[in-house]
Amino acid sequence: MGAASLRVDSGVKRIEVNDNGDYIAVNISDNSFFKRFDDFVAWLNAKNEEADRIANDSSGDFTERFGAYDALCKEACAELDSLFGSGCCKKVFPDVESPGMELIADFLDQIIPILQGFAAERNQKITSKYSPNRKGARSN
Secondary structure, rough: OOOOOOEEEEEEEEEEEEOOOOOEEEEOOOOOHHHHHHHHHHHHHHHHHHHHHHHHHOOOHHHHHHHHHHHHHHHHHHHHHHOOOOOOHHHOOOOOEEEEEEEHHHHHHHHHHHHHHHHHHHHHHHHOOOOOOOOOOOOO
């Protein structure tokens, strides 16, 4: 008798992010993804207030202020890389060594509707798999 095998749909969705055909990946079956993304957006909103304060503070040295802003942007990119896979920011912002908050905000404006669509798709799949009318392994 041969070995049995199976493949589970892991829920990984790929999103093309530049003209070179590079993509980022989102695992919509990972229950923690949407929570981590929501936490990131909340964190970024709080940090944006900090970035505005840094940018509008005329009391400090420009180089010091810009360094603090740049560090904040790099931290945001590290968070994006954590969410969407290593190299996310390099793929999304090609030829930009250190993306600013305006580019990161543009990315979020574009990705949020995509993620909302993925979440709706996932919810529909869950509903269809576990509805009382489903005929499957547990039916007689």
